[in-house]
Amino acid sequence: MTTPLRIAFLPLTDVAVLAAARERGFAEEEGLALDLVRTTSWATLRDRLVYGQVQAAHMLAPLAVAVTLGLSQQPAALAAPYKLNVNGNMLVMAKDFAAALDPDLDRRLADPLGTAHDFAAAIGLWRRKPVIGVVHRFSSHSLMLRYWLASAGVDPDRDVVLRVLPPSLTVEAMHADEIDGFIAGEPWGTAAVEAGLAETVAFGERIWQRGVEKVLAFRQPWLDENPQIVDRLLRALVRAAAWCDDPQNHANLADLLASEAYVDQPADLIHRALAGRIVTRAGEAPLENPDFMLFSREATPFPWRSQALWIYSQLVRWKMVEHSAENAAKAGSVFRPDVFRRALAGSDVPMPGASMKLEGAVNMPLAVGARRGDLTLGPDRFFDGRVFDPERIEDYLADFLVRR
Template sequence: MDTPKFPDDKIDNKRRKLIKTGLTTIGGVAALGMLPGSLRSVVYAATGGVETTKAKLGFIALTDAAPLFVALEKGIFAKYGMTDVEVLKQSSWGTTRDNLVLGSAANGIDGAHILSPMPYLITTGKMTANNQPVPMSILARLNLGGQCISVGNEYANLKLDVSAKGFKEAIATKKASGKPVNAAVTFPGGTHDLWMRYWLSAAGIDPNKDISTIVVPPAQMVANMKVGSMDTFCVCEPWNRQLINQKIGYTALTTSELWHNHPEKAFAMRSDWVEKNPNATQALLMAVMEAQMYCEKKENREEVAKICSDRKWIGAPFNDVVDRLKGNFDYGTGRVVQDSPEQMRYWKDFASYPFKSHDLWFLTEDIRWGYLPAATDTKALIDKVNREDLWRKAATALNVPAAEIPASTSRGVEKFFDGKVFDPENPKAYLDSLTIKYMA
């Protein structure tokens, strides 16, 4: 292979040798970290280190999918040799699941922007057709926080917030009158379902008895609220802000008010794809991580909002997207927070690293609500699905500073707004502290 020619002649002999030998193994990918950033991606593409240049990745029209949009729009996938990546819009999380089960060989997809619990529910077959298990691998977390719980103008006088004060009585009165009361989420056992259930149950509202939990695709939330199909919903942006802009309802809380900097979406691939294409997996992961760094920077947020609003991505007005992507929250109740500490994070605060302790919380909550059996071997399942080891290799290749790489697979003890505590070393104590639960 010819040595790539670079304008900078100051490359030392060691680096020249590295370039000439080619980077055709996972170790070679890690060795990219020895090169300056301006050379690293060129070398990776030039050496033909990837087993395939193709990957089909799904996304839902939400702002936490922005790293995938940016990685494609800014040429970052191509920069790492993945020149034929398709980023494909899915109509719902159920569609995402079904297409992952199919895989690209059967006209499905290889990986996706996905609710963090879903790779576990797919791997175990608990949320697939005919309970068919399809092993999945979580490669990175895509973001922290950034979701909201909204309510309709029917409850405008309550000015609901994280405490949900008065909501239990209001929905009980409505229910007693014979009218349906619905809370909309996006996928059973997914993040939005768990945030909604946590918020309601903390206020003494039983999500299985006092209100009906229904599943609605994210992009259909506002339209359904407009026709009165639901009383409250939980979803990512831009749909909460759009609800306010259309004067249909308001934001009660952003979900990081429930749990500061909570984990949210993940970047996951079918495990068979990862096993077959280890170098391409690393290339995709490096590209996504670089895109997350780009999305995190304040000076890029307006551009990221413009990208997100494009029809081929979210397809929502720019004004529905930009404010909250920049961290500015008008709740629609007179409450306004600029540069909110609870805004979405793409990279800061270890946003990209997939902590195993966070996956344990998701599994514990899915056990709480009966989506997974109480006897689930959570450690074995997490060790199978969570590939934080690949994230660390990618971080090394990208020369991520040591201060931005967690020392442990656990973020430690987590505290919630209502005083509950989740200790990853003792999830049973957390479960025992919860009053409302439906364990199988």
């Protein structure tokens, strides 16, 4: 008998694993019938999950933490036993604004710290306080943008305007001159570049090389009450993720996502992020970035608690939540490596032996201890060289104040 399962999502390239699980039969082979519910905004998606209209959601990782901490509308305990991707977003700005930055795009994108300082200088030359679109206050891109701007002395709450709007409306907002740029998941940055509205200023992958992006989120009580369904879904997603990461499947995946049911954008634009061949200025050759978006390799789906705690550290840094041992414990508990291990216990999927690690400490591919099989983690450096120790959050936050 097939079990129906409703999952909310937004039209973004990083819905790929859920779409592939449904369309390529991976979910069906686990006895699941996925009903993927296309949603316009993150606020609507959050409410659909919190109020039980869906059983799970393709969700911004920081939003899952924020909802659990009671920071975003109706508080609810959420659980994320699976990461749908890392990376996959970029900051684009109006061409006239970008003209004040390094014109060599290779140098601009390879040196995010230098580009942040160029950006800070360009703010004073712009015709107004720059208005930068963010998809949600509690998004990975928004937290990365704040971190990046602050590295050059820019106060994101004073020196720029951060305007929240759904990803699918970002390009339209640039057309209407309502925003001067935005940071969002693909394919929307590429769409703005292709339309001749913007140039790429920074890749999320260059700000945090393995930056956590979207997670599969459940209400905690539902997850606890339905362990078999959760496990079957995670097994299907692991297989779908491996299919999505295979370059031989990227063209088919782009065609799948281009349909009206999912992203509803040209397959060519979607394919660029999947292949890591990003056109950063209209009419120019693409830049090669094979790590632009990951779905499977390097244990991408594994929900490291340390990554939930890094998100928490940023919420504390920007005074969105007060730091306490109780709040840190709540935030860390959102990511559920125990459930991931339970679901994949009988498989040959290599899994990390630990649930936390130093974030930002890996400079080159690193073989690590795994419960089974061989596992290599990729570089996960932050652009400024900082390392986040999840057991020393106070010291990490204090270091920002010392270096300011």
